[in-house]
Amino acid sequence: MLIFLAFFAANAQTLKSEQIALKKIQALYFARDFESGAEIGEQFAKKFPDNTEIKAWFILNMARAGNAKEAVKLAEKFSEKNKENAWILFALANAYIRNAQPDKAFPISEKLIALTPENEEFILLYANALLTKKEYTRALEFLDKNASKMFDQARLMTLIAELFYRQNEKEKSFSIYAQAQKINPKDVNALYSAGLFLNREKRFTEALPLLKRAVELSPKVFQVREQYWDALFQGQPKKSEQQRKAEVIADINAFLKIRLTSKNLENVVYYFRKIEPVDRQKSVVEDVLLVKFPQTAEAERISINRLRRFNYYTKDRKIDELKKVEYVKKLWTFINRPQYFNQKHVGEVYTNLLHILQDDKKVSDTEYLKIAKRAINYDGLNFTDPYSTISSALIKRGLFAEAEKFAEAGLKKFDVKLSEAKKDEQNKTYLDFSEKTDRAKILNILGETLLKQKKYEKAEKVLLESAETSKEYNYVFKLLGELYETTNELEKAEDSYISYFAIMNLEKPNYDNLKNIYQKRKGSTDGFENYLLNVKKIEKTKRREIVVSGRNKEAxxxxxxxxxxxxxxxxxxxxxxxxxxxxxxxxxxxxxxxxxxxxxxxxxxxxxxxxxxxxxxxxxxxxxxxxxxxxxxxxxxxxxxxxxxxxxxxxxxxxxxxxxxxxxxxxxxxxxxxxxxxxxxxxxxxxxxxx
The missing domain is CATH 3.40.30.10 (Glutaredoxin)
Structure with a gap:
């Protein structure tokens, strides 16, 4: 008998612990603290592996914390073992909703309503599934029919208010939100949701007290704070912009003191960009993130953005040697990060490093080539990098044979990237606008390497391909002019130079090449000025022809x-x-x-x-x-x-x-x-x- 009582007492204690755990996860969910709900929910799900309701609320928090795809995967995994378990199905449907898969969520919500029509969570789930499908009228009719079954009338009214807002019945929506707040003044969702929609309507002054109360009830949640900051900044017209910004910044600092996480720091950095604060405030937050959470994706983004903004030029546009040294150190620091979140960031940094070192006599050719060979493991911002930068630099260094090898490799790599990019519809616009100019760029560099090595026949073939590929701002015509001038084909050289001036439309064109050709033909430069006036007329006509002929082939x-x-x-x-x-x-x-x-x-x-x-x-x-x-x-x-x-x-x-x-x-x-x-x-x- 004593053994039975002890066993009964132990089971009762476990059950009580499970109920406490469940209430904690639910409370965090209703407070919109999904991040904490997911963290604690994961712990409780492991501690009570047989409690499917705890698992369900853990998945709900996880999905709302920005991990909808992972939540779907986990819910699907649980459902394989518990195919008919109502709470697992409830979790799966909610995860589908958050992952923008309403067609998968709705049949499950129908099934749950058929199984347990009195359960208020399943009633709200069904209505939310309809909301996600944009069937607002049907959702309102369903809720009206089942309103008497709802214990939590504030939650019911909050969902009804949102449905009316979605139907563009905004005043009715805000009136119902007010009713929900009256029923339960501590309902964070009723306060937050109303404040969010008031902000969207630019009614910041009305939103401010609601969101202030929501922050008091749920102080650790960024999404709630973000809407509050918007209202705080926009909803106090009698205060100066400086005063309003100061209040927002003070509240941001208060928020970070109670919840300093990498995710919140990332969110705050983005919010600072939104309100356009002074750089010092944004930099302070960024500095904290870089120190506390250096190996995060946002830390990498901050680092790359700072490198992009780094200016190593003086006011008269000359290189400041001390700043250049500092910049190179920063580039190497980025390259030596233990891990990368975006490979293109690394390619961009290598490209910039190679560019700044191309004229640096302290860096030997051997050392430069060593860096170049490492750089080609990473793609740059465009399809020609880092190969185009490397080849151009090697031409400047007089390493023409090596430049040719990199340019040829870059051309092959370009074609591979192009083929891969064409498979993705999202790249279509970029390809339409940049494919030709990018290809022409690498062809020009290859042609120049061949020209420098006196491989004239091969150079002409490559450069003519470039000219055929793109005529817009194409440097190729200058290279063709130099080629034909070298091979004494003066008529072709003249035509190429005029095409170059027409396309590039330079502020201060240098006509020395044309002058040389004129002198070779005439034996002197007498009459060159009159010749040049005629060239400028031809140049304009040619420019018009080029502009007008540049129609998109596949409009x-x-x-x-x-x-x-x-x-x-x-x-x-x-x-x-x-x-x-x-x-x-x-x-x-x-x-x-x-x-x-x-x-x-x-x-x-x-x-x-x-x-x-x-x-x-x-x-x-x-x-x-x-x-x-x-x-x-x-x-x-x-x-x-x-x-x-x-x-x-x-x-x-x-x-x-x-x-x-x-x-x-x-x-x-x-x-x-x-x-x-x-x-x-x-x-x-x-x-x-x-x-």
Missing amino acids: KDLVAFNLKTLDGKSFSSNDLKGKVVVINIWATWCSPCVKEMPELQQLYKKYSGAKDVAVITIDSLEELETIKKFMTGKKYDFPVLLSGDYFSAVPVNIFPTTWFVDKQGKIAYTKTGYSKNLLEEFDWRIEELKK
Whole structure:
């Protein structure tokens, strides 16, 4: 009897411990502290391996903590052993919802409702599955039908409020949120969700007290704090920007004191970028992350961004030797990191190292080649790196045979990368815009190595291939001019040099090569100035021919959009049908974009009254106020659309990029980079498309 009682007491104690554990995990979930819920949940799931409800809430926390894919895998693994267990199915359906797989989640939620129609967790799951499928009316009808079964009416009202918000019945939504908060003033979700949606509606002042209360109830959660900081910064109009920023920064510091994790530091770094604080504040947080969590992905990103911003030039654009030494040390420090999260970061650093060392006489040719051989194990930012940088540097060092080997290897590597990239739809836009110019670049370098070694026949073949590949800003015509001048084919040399000047459109062109050819023909330079005037006319004609002939061979349809203007109105691509449209993609931080803006403004003014031509721009992922301030300061009035998530569907990697869309809605021309003669050359393309 005593043994039985002892056994019964032990089981009762275990059961009580399990219930306490379950309540802890659930409490963290309802407080939106999913990170802690996942950590503690994992411990409890191991401690009580037979308790499927604990496993379920552990998976829910895990999925909401940003690990939805892992949560799905774990839930699927558990379900293999417990195929009919309701709590495991509950976990699996929730994980599918968080992993954006509503079609898999919904049948499971239907099954659970059929098995246990009174369970409020299963009722909410079913409604959430419908919400994810965007069947809002059906979800509301279901909740109305099952409202009496719900013990936690605040949770019910919070979900109903969200459904009304999704249906664009916003005032009704906020009224229901208020009811939920009245029922349970400590419901973090009712406070947070209402504050989140009020922030989205720019009603920051109303959101502020709700989010402040949510932070008091759940102080360790970044997502709650983030919305609070937005409201704190935007919802106090009577305070100065400096005061509001100071309050946000003070609260960020308070948050990091109670929960200093690498993930929170990463999140804070990103948030600092959002509110545009002084660099010192952002640097302080970054410094903490680099010291406390040096071997994290965010630490690597911070390090690479700092290297990108490092300036080793003096004010008059000369190299500061001491800063150069410091920069090289920093590059080596990055290379010597024990692990890498992004291989392209390593390739980028090696490329920069090779570039800065190319003229360094302290670095021997042998040492330079040793670094180069290590560098080719990593891809750079574009398809030609690091090979193009290595080959160019070796040409400067007079190592022409070695430069040729690297250039040939780079060309083969380029073709391999190109083949792989074409398999991924996401690379399509980049390839459309950069494939030709990148290939021409490596061909030019290879051609130059051959020219330097007097392999003229092979050099001509390679350089002509480059000229055929791309005519836009192609250095090849200068190389062809040098080749033909060397082989005494003066007519070809002259034509190549004129093509080079037409394409490059240099600020201060050097006509010495043409002068040499003129002298060889005439025996003196008499009359060269008159000859040059005629050359400039030919140059402009040739430039127009090159610009107009640069149409995209496989013109693709403009991806449809419906974007917001600076004053909040909708602007649809459907409104542009039947017109020739110029779409300039830019950003205020892009100096080449800003440099060409005066002529872009002139172009807009020229066609502002035209019925068959439209000139518009799309800003890339900047804050509305930043753009407005820029436009007002510069007194520009050309149309600006906010990109939103458009560039996730249509990636743009080069700024500025300009699309010239024909009357059929196809992108006929694509111009990347700065345009020195924007008004003239854009006009040529427009007139061609109007024909």
